Amino acid sequence: MVATETFPIFDVLAIRRDFPILHQEVNQFLVAFLDSGASSQRPRQVIECLEDYYRRYHANVHRGVYKFSEEATFAYERARGKVARFVGATSPREIVFTRNATEAINLVAYAWGRANVKAGDRILLTIMEHHSNLVPWQMLAQQTGAHLDYLTIDGQGRLVLDDLDRLLTEQTRLVALTHQSNVLGTINPVSEIAQRAHAVGALMLVDGAQSVPHMPTQVRDLGIDFLAFSGHKMCGPTGIGALWARRDLLEAMPPFLGGGSMIKVVELEQSTYADIPARFEAGTPAIAEAIALGEAIDYLSNIGLDTIHHHEHMLLQYALEQLSQVPGLRIHGPTSAEERGAAISFSLEKVHPHDIAAFLDSQGVAVRAGHHCTQPLHRVLQVPATTRASFYLYNIPEEIDRLVAGLVKVKQLLG
C-alpha cells in the first residue's frame, strides 16, 4: 500500500478540501469517487461562481444596456477568452459554446458536413470512438451518401496506423478521432494522424472530452482543425462545452441552429447571419455554466495541467500495478502507463460488471459499469460490458487500495 504522502507533486489533501462532495459517506464509507471519466466533481470555487452569478448579476447576454446584462455579457465573453487561451486558440472567436462535446461534434457534422461532404466522399473514424463521435457521422453519411472507414486496434488497444495508407484517400474529407479512448485509456498520436490527414487534403477533428481535462492541449501544436470537449468532465458545470475550430473554417461554415443572437438582419423570406462565433450560438446560451467553466479553467490552470497529468500518471501506474495482481482480472487497453491516460477498463472473470459496480458501491467505491457508449469497441473486445475506474486530480492511492480490495472480495463471493 502506498500512502498519499509519497505523492509529493502537490498537496492532494488540500485539493480534496475544495471538493465538498468527496467528504460524504456512501453506505457508511467515505466515498471513493473513481468515475471522473463519466463526469468529474466540482470544487467549491465553481459552485460559488454559479451561485454568485445567480445572486448578483443574472441577466441575458448581448441584449440589455443595463448593469446586470453588461456584467453578465462581460463575464460570459471573458469565459470564452479563458477557454480560448486554455486550448491555445488564436482568438476567442474560434470558440463556440455548446452544451457538451457531443453537441460540438454535431455542430461540425451539420454545419461543416452538410456543406462539404457529398456522395462518394469518405470519413475516417476509429473503432474506439465514443458514440458521440460516431453516430453524428453515420447520420451525415446516410444523408449525403458518404462512406465511413474505421481504423481498428491491436491487442494492446492501440490504433493500427499501418492501415492509414490504405484508408486515407483523395476522397477522405475528414478524420474524426478521440485523443484519449474513454474505455481503453489509449492516447492516440493525434499530431501524426493530423499530418497524414492533411497530406490527402482531409480535415482533422479531435474529440477531446477525455484529454482536455487531463493534459495540456494546444490546438496549434496538435495541428488539428476542430476540437470538441465538455465542461462537466473538467470540474465545470453540466450543460456547457465548447467547439474550437480554425477561424477560416468557422468563417466559411453556414449556421447550425437558427434563432435569436445568430442573425444580423431578419426579413420575412431570408436573413443574414451574425459573425462567428455568435452565428453558432442561437438562443439564450448557458450563461452561468459558461462563466463557471471559466472558473473551472482558472482552478485547473492555477494547479497546472502538467501537474495534474503527472499526479494522474502516478495514480495510473500504481493502479495498473495493483490491478494486475487481482486474480482473473484482465485490463483492456495498453498495459504500459506511458501509452495511456488514467481511465482503466477491465473484466473480472465470471463476475458481471454490474455486480462488480454494485458490490463496490456497497463499499463506497464509485465506478462505471456498462459499454461506456462504445458498443462497436466492446464488440471488438468481445465482452458485452466492462467495469471502468477513472482518476482525476483529487484521487488518492488509498482509493485504489479500496478498489482492489473490493475486487478481490467480489471475486471470492461471485467468481
Place this chain on the structure above:
Amino acid sequence: MQDFYCEHVLEHFKYPSNYGALDHPTVSHEEHNPLCGDRIRLDLLIENDIVKDIRFSGQGCVISQASASILTDEIKGKTVEAAKLFGKAELLEQIGIPLEKSPVRLKCALLSLKALKVCLYGVADILEEEWS
C-alpha cells in the same frame, strides 16, 4: 455479502431453477438489455392453457439471472391467465431487494418478466410502460 444481495438471490444465481432449454417449446422469446449486454431467453411449454414447463437461459448479472430463476419457479404450473397476472410488483416482492430506487438495476430485474410477457401476449414490441 448478505446485505449486498440477500442470500436467496445469490442462491438462485449460483443454483438456478429451470436453467436450460426445452426441446419443443410452444413459445420462446429472448430479451436483451443493450446497456449491459444481459440476455434472457425463455422457453414455455403450454398445454391446456397451463404453463406445463418453462426454462430460461442467458447471461448477465446476478440480479438478471436470479430474477429469471425466481420467475420460472413462480410461473411453472400456472394457468396462462394466472401467469399474465404475474407482474412487476409480484416479481420484485419475490426478489426481495429494494430496487425501486435504482432504475438501472430495475431493468436487470425485469428483463425476464419482459420476455415472459412477450411469450404470453405474443407481441415483441410491448411498450416499456406496459410492463415496467
